[in-house]
Amino acid sequence: MxxxxxxxxxxxxxxxxxxxxxxxxxxxxxxxxxxxxxxxxxxxxxxxxxxxxxxxxxxxxxxxxxxxxxxxxxxxxxxxxxxxFKPQSMPASHNDALSSQPALINRAIAMHLLREGQFNVAQTFISEANAKPHSATSNGSNTKDAHDWDSLMQDADGTPLYDINRDSAGALQSRFAHMYLVLDALRKNHNLNPAIEWARQHSYQLELRGSNLEFDLCRLRFVELYSQYDPDDHMSCPLKALEYARQTFPNFSARYMRETSSLLGSLAFAPALTSSPYKSVFFNDDAWEHAASSFIREFCAMLGLSEKSPLYTATTAGAIALPVLEKLERVMGEVGGQWTSVNELPVEIPLPHSYLFHSIFVCPVSKEQGTDANPPMMLPCGHIIAKESLEKISRGNKFKCPYCPVEGHPKEARKVFL
Ligand SMILES: [Zn+2]
CATH class of the missing domain: 1.10.287 (Helix Hairpins)
Structure with missing residues (x-):
C-alpha cells in the first residue's frame, strides 16, 4: 500500500x-x-x-x-x-441474476439519480435508456422494452411499483427538487421555515406514522428564538421564544406534554443556560443535521421510498460481500464443488447492522433458509418449521411435531411473516 x-x-x-x-x-x-x-x-x-x-x-x-x-x-x-490489485475475475459472474432484468436496473439507476438531486443526469439517463430498448437476454427471458418513463417505472406486468409511479418523471423530479430546497434552507442557512411549512402540511400523515418531525422542528425554532442575543435586552429573546411557544405548543400538548412543559421551564434558567440542565438542548450542534436527516426520512416515506437509495444500499452491501464471494468461488473451484442453491448463499456475509432489514428464518429440520415459496409455518404447538418440511413430515395427514409430542394437521399450520 x-x-x-x-x-x-x-x-x-x-x-x-x-x-x-x-x-x-x-x-x-x-x-x-x-x-x-x-x-x-x-x-x-x-x-x-x-x-x-x-x-x-x-x-x-x-x-x-x-x-x-x-x-x-x-x-x-x-x-x-x-x-x-491483481486482476481477478468477478465472483459469480456466471450466476448474475440481474443481467436478465435490465429494466429493473435502469429504474433503480433513474430513481437513484433523481433522489440524489442529479436531475440533469437523470433526464439524460432516462431519455437514453428509453431510446435504446433492452434487447432480449441470453436466457431468453422476456424483458420489457422501456419506451418512456412510465414503462421504466413499472413492473414487468405493467403494474406500477409505487403509487408515486403515477407521477411523470417531471413530477417526481419536482418533488425531489422541493426536498432539496427545504434541505438547503435547513443545512446551509439554518432556515426552518420551509421544513416547518412542509411538516405542517403533512401533519396528519406524520402523526399516523408516529413521527416526531413536526415537534422536533418547532422545538428547534423555540431554541433558535431563545438563543438569539439582544445586547440591549437580555430577556427579549427568551420572551420571543415564550410567545412562539404560546402559539405553537398547544398543538402538541396531547403527545408532547412533558417535552413542552420542560422547554418552558428553561425560561427560569435564561441568564445561565450553559450551566443549566438545558445545556444539551440549547447547545446541540447536531440538532440541525438531525432535523435534516429526519426530514429526508419522512419525506421519502411519504413517497413510499426508503430513507437511503436502494441502489446505494445494494451496491455498498455488494462491495462488502465481494471478498467473501471471491473466496467462496476460489474454494469451490479448488474442491470442485458447485453452488447449487440459487436463492441462498452457502456462506454468511457479515454486514453492518444498518444493512440488516429483516430476520431470516432457517428451518430447524431441513436447515434451509425460508423463501417466498418455502415460508416458515407455525404448527399448532407453536414450533415453526419450513413449509416443505411440514409437507414431507405430514404428507397431507395428521402428524406429530418433530420437537414436541403435540399432534396436528397441516391445515392448522399458519404461515409466519417475518
Ligand atoms: Zn411442537
Missing part, C-alpha cells in the same frame, strides 16, 4: 494539467499580442509573424513536454495499481 501511496503523491504533483494550462495560456498570450500589433500597424505583419515563429515553437514544445510528464505519471500509477 505504501508504494501505491508514493505513486499517488507523484500523480498529485505531476499528473495535473495546471502547468500545461499555464503554458497553453502563454502561447495564446503571444498570439493575442501579435494580433494586436498587426491590427495597430498593418505594415508590421511580416516581421511580427517572423518574430513569432521561434517563441511559438518553444512554447508548443513546452506544452508537449508537460503532457509527457503527466502521461508518464499516469502510467506509473496504473502500473502500481495493477501490481497492488
Amino acid at each position: 505504501e508504494a501505491l501511496r508514493l505513486e499517488q503523491d507523484k500523480l498529485d504533483k505531476k499528473g495535473n494539467l495546471s502547468r500545461t494550462i499555464e503554458d497553453v495560456q502563454k502561447t495564446i498570450d503571444l498570439l493575442v499580442a501579435a494580433r494586436a500589433t498587426i491590427a495597430a500597424d498593418g505594415t508590421s505583419c511580416a516581421p511580427t509573424l517572423a518574430k513569432l515563429k521561434r517563441p511559438i515553437k518553444a512554447s508548443l514544445d513546452q506544452v508537449n513536454s508537460d503532457i509527457k510528464d503527466i502521461y508518464s505519471a499516469h502510467k506509473d500509477y496504473s502500473k502500481a495499481l495493477d501490481r497492488k
Whole structure:
C-alpha cells in the first residue's frame, strides 16, 4: 500500500494539467499580442509573424513536454495499481441474476439519480435508456422494452411499483427538487421555515406514522428564538421564544406534554443556560443535521421510498460481500464443488447492522433458509418449521411435531411473516 501511496503523491504533483494550462495560456498570450500589433500597424505583419515563429515553437514544445510528464505519471500509477490489485475475475459472474432484468436496473439507476438531486443526469439517463430498448437476454427471458418513463417505472406486468409511479418523471423530479430546497434552507442557512411549512402540511400523515418531525422542528425554532442575543435586552429573546411557544405548543400538548412543559421551564434558567440542565438542548450542534436527516426520512416515506437509495444500499452491501464471494468461488473451484442453491448463499456475509432489514428464518429440520415459496409455518404447538418440511413430515395427514409430542394437521399450520 505504501508504494501505491508514493505513486499517488507523484500523480498529485505531476499528473495535473495546471502547468500545461499555464503554458497553453502563454502561447495564446503571444498570439493575442501579435494580433494586436498587426491590427495597430498593418505594415508590421511580416516581421511580427517572423518574430513569432521561434517563441511559438518553444512554447508548443513546452506544452508537449508537460503532457509527457503527466502521461508518464499516469502510467506509473496504473502500473502500481495493477501490481497492488491483481486482476481477478468477478465472483459469480456466471450466476448474475440481474443481467436478465435490465429494466429493473435502469429504474433503480433513474430513481437513484433523481433522489440524489442529479436531475440533469437523470433526464439524460432516462431519455437514453428509453431510446435504446433492452434487447432480449441470453436466457431468453422476456424483458420489457422501456419506451418512456412510465414503462421504466413499472413492473414487468405493467403494474406500477409505487403509487408515486403515477407521477411523470417531471413530477417526481419536482418533488425531489422541493426536498432539496427545504434541505438547503435547513443545512446551509439554518432556515426552518420551509421544513416547518412542509411538516405542517403533512401533519396528519406524520402523526399516523408516529413521527416526531413536526415537534422536533418547532422545538428547534423555540431554541433558535431563545438563543438569539439582544445586547440591549437580555430577556427579549427568551420572551420571543415564550410567545412562539404560546402559539405553537398547544398543538402538541396531547403527545408532547412533558417535552413542552420542560422547554418552558428553561425560561427560569435564561441568564445561565450553559450551566443549566438545558445545556444539551440549547447547545446541540447536531440538532440541525438531525432535523435534516429526519426530514429526508419522512419525506421519502411519504413517497413510499426508503430513507437511503436502494441502489446505494445494494451496491455498498455488494462491495462488502465481494471478498467473501471471491473466496467462496476460489474454494469451490479448488474442491470442485458447485453452488447449487440459487436463492441462498452457502456462506454468511457479515454486514453492518444498518444493512440488516429483516430476520431470516432457517428451518430447524431441513436447515434451509425460508423463501417466498418455502415460508416458515407455525404448527399448532407453536414450533415453526419450513413449509416443505411440514409437507414431507405430514404428507397431507395428521402428524406429530418433530420437537414436541403435540399432534396436528397441516391445515392448522399458519404461515409466519417475518
Ligand atoms: Zn411442537
